[in-house]
Amino acid sequence: MKATEIQPEAIFANNELNLGDIDVYGFDYDYTLAAYNTELHDVIYRLGQQTLIEKYKYPENILKLKYNPDWAIRGLHYDVRKGLLMKLDSFHNIQLGTVYRGLKSVSDREVKSLYNGTHVSLDNMNTFYGQGPMHQLVDLFALPEVALISDITEYLLLNNINYDPEYVFYDVRNAIHAIHSSGILHQKIMENLEIFLQKCDKTKFLLERLRLSGKKLFLITNSGYAFVDAGLKYMIGEDWGDMFDVIIVNARKPKFFNETSRPFRQFDVASNKQSWASVQSLQKGHIYQQGNFSRLKEMTGWYGGKVLYFGDHVYSDLADPSLKHGWRTAAIIPELKGEIEKLNQPDYQYQVKWLVTLQNLIEDSQHQISPGSKALIEEWLAERDEIRDFTKAKFNPRFGSLFRTYHNPTYFSRRLGRFADLYMSSLVNLLHYSVDHTFYPRRSLLPHEPNPF
Numbered sequence: 001m002k003a004t005e006i007q008p009e010a011i012f013a014n015n016e017l018n019l020g021d022i023d024v025y026g027f028d029y030d031y032t033l034a035a036y037n038t039e040l041h042d043v044i045y046r047l048g049q050q051t052l053i054e055k056y057k058y059p060e061n062i063l064k065l066k067y068n069p070d071w072a073i074r075g076l077h078y079d080v081r082k083g084l085l086m087k088l089d090s091f092h093n094i095q096l097g098t099v100y101r102g103l104k105s106v107s108d109r110e111v112k113s114l115y116n117g118t119h120v121s122l123d124n125m126n127t128f129y130g131q132g133p134m135h136q137l138v139d140l141f142a143l144p145e146v147a148l149i150s151d152i153t154e155y156l157l158l159n160n161i162n163y164d165p166e167y168v169f170y171d172v173r174n175a176i177h178a179i180h181s182s183g184i185l186h187q188k189i190m191e192n193l194e195i196f197l198q199k200c201d202k203t204k205f206l207l208e209r210l211r212l213s214g215k216k217l218f219l220i221t222n223s224g225y226a227f228v229d230a231g232l233k234y235m236i237g238e239d240w241g242d243m244f245d246v247i248i249v250n251a252r253k254p255k256f257f258n259e260t261s262r263p264f265r266q267f268d269v270a271s272n273k274q275s276w277a278s279v280q281s282l283q284k285g286h287i288y289q290q291g292n293f294s295r296l297k298e299m300t301g302w303y304g305g306k307v308l309y310f311g312d313h314v315y316s317d318l319a320d321p322s323l324k325h326g327w328r329t330a331a332i333i334p335e336l337k338g339e340i341e342k343l344n345q346p347d348y349q350y351q352v353k354w355l356v357t358l359q360n361l362i363e364d365s366q367h368q369i370s371p372g373s374k375a376l377i378e379e380w381l382a383e384r385d386e387i388r389d390f391t392k393a394k395f396n397p398r399f400g401s402l403f404r405t406y407h408n409p410t411y412f413s414r415r416l417g418r419f420a421d422l423y424m425s426s427l428v429n430l431l432h433y434s435v436d437h438t439f440y441p442r443r444s445l446l447p448h449e450p451n452p453f
């Protein structure tokens with residue numbers, strides 16, 4: 001069988017989008033303009049361990065724990081109260097076989113008993129909806145955090161230390177939060193930019209190409225000026241500020257997009273101070289802090305479908321701009337490249353084809369009552385389960401693909417489909433398309449529609 005090739009550097013459309021209609025391009029910074037190396041996660045994990053020992057008096061032996069970058073995948077949910085890591089599908093069902101306490105798999109029977117089945121109600125979610133105990137791993141910074149939670153849970157279990165999962169979750173979360181908010185992590189990155197940050201000449205080329213095509217460019221990041229300045233000088237050059245018409249740092253997303261409380265405040269680079277003067281317009285060459293969406297819209301006239309915003313955080317960056325303000329949105333998902341390379345492998349494609357064939361055979365023969373056919377169906381079901389495990393393990397042995405459970409899109413996929421018009425592994429994939437390219441979503445068949453091909 002000849003494998004169908006999908007280009008890992010392609011851009012994929014959930015919704016039709018004509019770049020010719022876009023006048024203004026906006027960007028998030030971390031994991032959108034700036035791509036980090038995996039060494040960064042190792043540092044977050046280690047700083048987290050140290051903080052837990054120094055500030056939260058965790059046993060010093062937890063320093064022996066080592067970060068496993070392949071432990072989890074983005075998009076998983078962590079049940080804060082039960083202390084379980086798991087994958088949910090687009091119907092809020094737990095995918096059996098993906099539930100872990102510490103580093104150990106939880107049996108299907110225990111999962112069903114803990115959740116009265118496999119469905120997690122909307123009230124139990126806490127990202128975007130509700131205040132429940134199900135915390136989602138939304139961005140890439142969440143990977144070392146959840147690895148530390150799992151490793152410490154395992155340590156406590158192995159050493160017979162009585163623990164409340166909720167304390168462990170909040171201790172680790174607060175420890176990691178402190179690393180971000182205290183500036184320790186940013187300092188470490190700035191001191192070793194060449195280790196942590198990927199230098200990509202194409203980013204500068206892309207921004208220049210957009211400018212030369214007459215597009216307006218802006219940056220909205222939650223990070224502070226010194227950090228962003230150091231990173232962009234390294235990636236793009238001393239003149240990085242010339243690329244952008246508006247630069248907003250410390251933006252407080254997602255509040256930036258849904259609260260009107262904070263006005264913009266000018267930050268003076270030379271004196272390293274913020275000004276007290278009221279900001280009446282946003283000028284090129286100046287740096288602004290905080291602010292909010294309504295003021296941005298009033299001062300620039302940029303609104304709705306002529307703005308395309310790129311971000312990696314499906315909720316903070318993309319949900320409100322797309323749902324409330326009608327901006328067009330694009331998600332940067334670095335994991336996509338590796339997943340597509342696996343999808344392109346002939347053995348994977350062969351197994352998926354056989355899986356679909358088997359499923360059709362099982363469905364068509366399910367009412368056969370002869371003993372021979374019953375045994376055959378059992379055999380097919382067992383084979384189907386084997387192929388399901390094979391296709392899952394291709395991506396991650398515990399949690400499978402970011403985008404799919406056995407037969408449904410994941411919870412993450414569903415949110416991505418709702419909030420992002422486009423998605424891609426890297427911002428620079430845009431260089432493969434002209435500035436007036438129209439992206440068309442694949443016309444997928446609804447279950448009741450006939451297949452015309």
Ligand SMILES: [Mg+2]
Pocket residue numbers: 028029030031032311312313
């Ligand atoms: Mg980001």
